Amino acid sequence: MSDLTVDSTARDQAAAVRRREVSARELLDLHLARIGERNPELNAIVSLDEERAREGAAAADERLASGAEVGPLHGLPFAFKDTHDVAGWRTTYGSPLYADHVPDRDDLVVERVRRAGVVVIGKTNVPEFAAGSHTFNRVFGLTRNPVDPRRSAGGSSGGAACALAAGMVPLADGSDMGGSLRNPASFCGVVGLRPSLGRVPQWPSANQWETTSVAGPMARNAGDLALLLSVLAGPDPRAPQALGDPGSAFAPPVVGSLAGLRVALSVDLGGAFEVDEEVAAVVSSAAPVLAAAGASVDAAHPVLTEAEDTFRTLRAWHFQATFGDELRAHPDAFKPALADNIRAGEGLTGADVARGFAQRTALSERMREFFGPGGYDVLVLPVSQVPPFPADQEYPTSINGRPMETYLDWMRSAYFITVTGCPAISVPFGRTAAGLPVGLQLVAAHGRDRFLLEVAAAVEAEVAR
Structure with missing residues (x-):
């Protein structure tokens, strides 16, 4: 051994x-x-x-x-x-x-x-x-x-x-x-x-x-x-x-550098969602760390206004198509939140689904421009809007006193990126006062997965210093 x-x-x-x-x-x-x-x-x-x-x-x-x-x-x-x-x-x-x-x-x-x-x-x-x-x-x-x-x-x-x-x-x-x-x-x-x-x-x-x-x-x-x-x-x-x-x-080895990178950092994508104060503080603390490593860091973000409707529409459409028949046959076999999401898909029209795909296309184009020539290399934002919540809760019911109406509301910082099609990685970056992990979400242009891994490795190196 x-x-x-x-x-x-x-x-x-x-x-x-x-x-x-x-x-x-x-x-x-x-x-x-x-x-x-x-x-x-x-x-x-x-x-x-x-x-x-x-x-x-x-x-x-x-x-x-x-x-x-x-x-x-x-x-x-x-x-x-x-x-x-x-x-x-x-x-x-x-x-x-x-x-x-x-x-x-x-x-x-x-x-x-x-x-x-x-x-x-x-x-x-x-x-x-x-x-x-x-x-x-x-x-x-x-x-x-x-x-x-x-x-x-x-x-x-x-x-x-x-x-x-x-x-x-x-x-x-x-x-x-x-x-x-x-x-x-x-x-x-x-x-x-x-x-x-x-x-x-x-x-x-x-x-x-x-x-x-x-x-x-x-x-x-x-x-x-x-x-x-x-x-x-x-x-x-x-x-x-x-x-x-x-x-x-x-394949490894993966070695990266932050020197010369153009970084956009946003805690909430311009007020698009609520973020726990401790999580926001950890994300904000990344700015001086990245800058000290040679990156140019701006308070900036892409406009992803349509992401909310796009994700929820396409998710409901997918869930209804996948599980609709089983829900009708076994109505008591699904947890209520999932059953509600499946049923939400039943009311969608062809025009609703078409709107979802059209908006997703627009979001993809906007991200291509955001990461294009003269734009940014990396977008930094929270992975999750909250630190780990009590295990006896199904989902966080509020953030900073603001009610979360559904089991999806606290996940916007992740699913807004989902519908862009871009690669996104969670890298451990800090902890709350109670010692709970907080990840940093790094996003790059579609297809730049290897580059994103190199950035993640460079961030890890800075955290380890």
């Missing part, structure tokens, strides 16, 4: 396995021990199967010993998000309707991660059908924040973020519609990337042209995230909207 621990970087863990300084079985034992310590309280990993995991680790060791070629994630323990189908593995989507569901094929993201050599150990917990940014469901219960278990881990990739931060897994996959990679990353103090549209292809899909939701990577640092993105990214003939860059274009 080397001096490796579960808190070592994923890159170091993978390299140690390849050099045979640690076996996949030994690495699995380390992670299973941490899971045994922390998961009973946190409930991040579900459908854990130690026997199959040990079989997978033994097979990984045998493959390495045979001299066969191995993938970049060879021997790393991995738990897939419970909305991603894993062939032969219980996959519930957080819904009692699918409590015993076992898929017969892998999703494309699962296929790629498995091919890269991981040892599958289980799934990570999600809210029902990944709806909402607080992870709880009637199948597995509540996932708690690893920093303060009295608080939310965020969602919908809340189990993934919690498991990462607690050292139960070295990397995690997720998906993001309204902030489902970014919000839990901010709440748990890890790094989560919503990639550019088409960067991480998805298959199968009931609607290849519905692109508010994307799959993406999560890790404890930008370099590890780049490692996973290099596996997830790249074209596939089954995904017609996939971007053509190979995954290898995102």
Whole structure:
């Protein structure tokens, strides 16, 4: 055994396995021990199967010993998000309707991660059908924040973020519609990337042209995230909207600099949403840090007025198309907030949906100009409008005394960016007075995912000083 621990970087863990300084079985034992310590309280990993995991680790060791070629994630323990189908593995989507569901094929993201050599150990917990940014469901219960278990881990990739931060897994996959990679990353103090549209292809899909939701990577640092993105990214003939860059274009090492960058920083996009005072203070404190590192920082933001109507319209349309029949057949099987969102889609007209897509096009064009020649390189804003809230709440009911009318209101800082199609990453940047993590959201032009990783790495370096 080397001096490796579960808190070592994923890159170091993978390299140690390849050099045979640690076996996949030994690495699995380390992670299973941490899971045994922390998961009973946190409930991040579900459908854990130690026997199959040990079989997978033994097979990984045998493959390495045979001299066969191995993938970049060879021997790393991995738990897939419970909305991603894993062939032969219980996959519930957080819904009692699918409590015993076992898929017969892998999703494309699962296929790629498995091919890269991981040892599958289980799934990570999600809210029902990944709806909402607080992870709880009637199948597995509540996932708690690893920093303060009295608080939310965020969602919908809340189990993934919690498991990462607690050292139960070295990397995690997720998906993001309204902030489902970014919000839990901010709440748990890890790094989560919503990639550019088409960067991480998805298959199968009931609607290849519905692109508010994307799959993406999560890790404890930008370099590890780049490692996973290099596996997830790249074209596939089954995904017609996939971007053509190979995954290898995102592989580590990732080294960046803030010198000379043109940065726009906004706490609330010009008053577009309410932001908790402590979160606002952390985001504002980024300005002198970035400037000291050589960036030119302006108080500026794009105008995203249409983002609210665009996101809510297209989300309701998508939810109704996806879950409408099941809601009619099983009206009591859906949590009320999700059922209401599905029903909201029933009242939409063709003109409403057309307006949503037209506005989304306008938002995309506006961001292209914002990041274009003579414009900015990076937009900085909050990931989440609040720090981790009490775990016994479904969602924050107010911010700075201002009521939040729905379970989506407090997520505008994330979903306003969703409908632009731009890549956005959450990077740990500060803490509240109570020690709760606060992430900084960095946004770049569509397609500039590698550049965004480099900026994130540079911000990490400044935070570490």
